[in-house]
Amino acid sequence: xxxxxxxxxxxxxxxxxxxxxxxxxxxxxxxxxxxxxxxxxxxxxxxxxxxxxxxxxxxxxxxxxxxxxxxxxxxxxxxxxxxxxxxxxxxxxxxxxxxxxxxxxxxxxxxxxxxxxxxxxxxxxxxxxxxxxxxxxxxxxxxxxxxxxxxxxxxxxxxxxxxxxxxxxxxxxxxxxxxxxxxxxxxxxxxxxxxxxxxxxxxxxxxxxxxxxxxxxxxxxxxxxxxxxxxxxxxxxxxxxxxxxxxxxxxxxxxxxxxxxxxxxxxxxxxxxxxxxxxxxxxxxxxxxxxxxxxxxxxxxxxxxxxxxxxxxxxxxxxxxxxxxxxxxxxxxxxxxxxxxxxxxxxxxxxxxxxxxxxxxxxxxxxxxxxxxxxxxxxxxxxxxxxxxxxxxxxxxxxxxxxxxxxxxxxxxxxxxxxxxxxxxxxxxxxxxxxxxxxxxxxxxxxxxxxxxxxxxxxxxxxx
Numbered sequence: 001x002x003x004x005x006x007x008x009x010x011x012x013x014x015x016x017x018x019x020x021x022x023x024x025x026x027x028x029x030x031x032x033x034x035x036x037x038x039x040x041x042x043x044x045x046x047x048x049x050x051x052x053x054x055x056x057x058x059x060x061x062x063x064x065x066x067x068x069x070x071x072x073x074x075x076x077x078x079x080x081x082x083x084x085x086x087x088x089x090x091x092x093x094x095x096x097x098x099x100x101x102x103x104x105x106x107x108x109x110x111x112x113x114x115x116x117x118x119x120x121x122x123x124x125x126x127x128x129x130x131x132x133x134x135x136x137x138x139x140x141x142x143x144x145x146x147x148x149x150x151x152x153x154x155x156x157x158x159x160x161x162x163x164x165x166x167x168x169x170x171x172x173x174x175x176x177x178x179x180x181x182x183x184x185x186x187x188x189x190x191x192x193x194x195x196x197x198x199x200x201x202x203x204x205x206x207x208x209x210x211x212x213x214x215x216x217x218x219x220x221x222x223x224x225x226x227x228x229x230x231x232x233x234x235x236x237x238x239x240x241x242x243x244x245x246x247x248x249x250x251x252x253x254x255x256x257x258x259x260x261x262x263x264x265x266x267x268x269x270x271x272x273x274x275x276x277x278x279x280x281x282x283x284x285x286x287x288x289x290x291x292x293x294x295x296x297x298x299x300x301x302x303x304x305x306x307x308x309x310x311x312x313x314x315x316x317x318x319x320x321x322x323x324x325x326x327x328x329x330x331x332x333x334x335x336x337x338x339x340x341x342x343x344x345x346x347x348x349x350x351x352x353x354x355x356x357x358x359x360x361x362x363x364x365x366x367x368x369x370x371x372x373x374x375x376x377x378x379x380x381x382x383x384x385x386x387x388x389x390x391x392x393x394x395x396x397x398x399x400x401x402x403x404x405x406x407x408x409x410x411x412x413x414x415x416x417x418x419x420x421x422x423x424x425x426x427x428x429x430x431x432x433x434x435x436x437x438x439x440x441x442x443x444x445x446x447x448x449x450x451x452x453x454x455x456x457x458x459x460x461x462x463x464x
Contacts, residue, residue, distance in 0.1 A: 118134035
């Protein structure tokens with residue numbers, strides 16, 4: 001069947017139906033609530049099972065595998081729209097230096113160990129498999145379906161393959177499940193050992209977090225109406241800005257490829273840069289206060305739900321079975337790497353609330369930030385540890401560095417080899433960890449011993 005605009009529309013209509021059904025399932029089935037399974041993941045699994053590879057009920061167009069990368073470009077196009085605060089590395093380091101060193105080091109560590117250790121294991125155990133598969137594991141684990149699509153696409157272009165995105169999406173899906181199931185097991189262990197400061201047991205989140213349904217009295221606005229609807233709908237305004245940045249990124253990619261065909265820059269990085277430039281231009285116009293960061297964030301979250309849904313639904317079972325051995329091996333390595341970040345790195349380097357901060361790191365280095373947030377809210381339901389605010393502050397700088405990781409790591413892995421690239425990334429990670437240890441100290445207290453500032457915060461909760 002010829003692919004046309006109607007095929008595109010029907011794909012999104014079917015995925016919308018699956019997302020709604022998935023939300024109903026999340027609201028009703030206790031198992032999904034117990035492990036906080038995202039509706040987007042459920043929708044993707046249903047899309048896979050009901051698609052041509054299994055039940056053949058949903059007539060996917062055959063192009064849904066390309067949607068994940070398209071959507072991540074839209075996501076990154078709006079990433080910095082509405083942000084007006086200038087990035088100051090010195091200010092960030094002084095304010096949340098230990099969090100930045102651990103968080104940024106964690107990302108380099110995940111990629112470094114995957115390439116260094118995973119690449120070596122693939123060469124020895126599976127010599128017939130392309131070694132660069134090792135970079136796809138942290139792409140999915142540490143970056144989610146968005147990174148997996150981007151780096152998978154880059155590897156396809158660099159190696160002349162067609163399976164990079166599919167394998168990356170598989171790792172991203174396995175990462176989400178690892179983050180949820182293993183993360184909750186870590187929380188149960190930590191509460192028994194007295195490592196959690198703000199809860200005494202792995203208590204459930206509020207009802208609305210488990211079911212996904214917010215009662216009327218707790219509902220809040222999605223954002224501000226910064227444009228008068230008589231002139232233009234505010235949501236249309238924000239979506240238009242996001243798509244303008246996306247358009248600029250794609251057009252620049254087409255432009256430079258005419259002159260530098262050998263250079264591969266991820267379109268998602270170009271759309272993000274376009275978004276930064278667009279916001280800078282708006283800051284010098286009467287519209288400087290007309291972009292609401294929260295609305296842009298909601299657009300990004302909406303795009304992510306479809307991204308995950310299509311990413312999972314487009315996984316090729318044939319490709320997965322062809323690489324099942326390396327996939328399982330690298331998934332185990334990814335889980336062990338993230339556990340090391342919790343019980344070794346985080347425990348030693350975080351100045352206070354080490355487990356609360358570390359389990360958040362575990363969540364986003366196996367799945368996405370949303371998984372980290374879910375795990376964090378179980379052990380810090382009132383956001384007293386400062387984990388999320390510190391992460392948000394340090395991420396303004398971390399996100400810039402991530403652009404270079406996404407753009408350069410696949411090129412380096414192909415050009416210089418996985419082991420050499422992994423060694424460089426691991427050294428950078430260790431340098432960040434050592435910097436944090438030197439500047440902010442190493443903490444050798446027992447798991448259940450209080451650290452600086454914890455007693456005061458715990459007392460405020462007790463008094464309330």
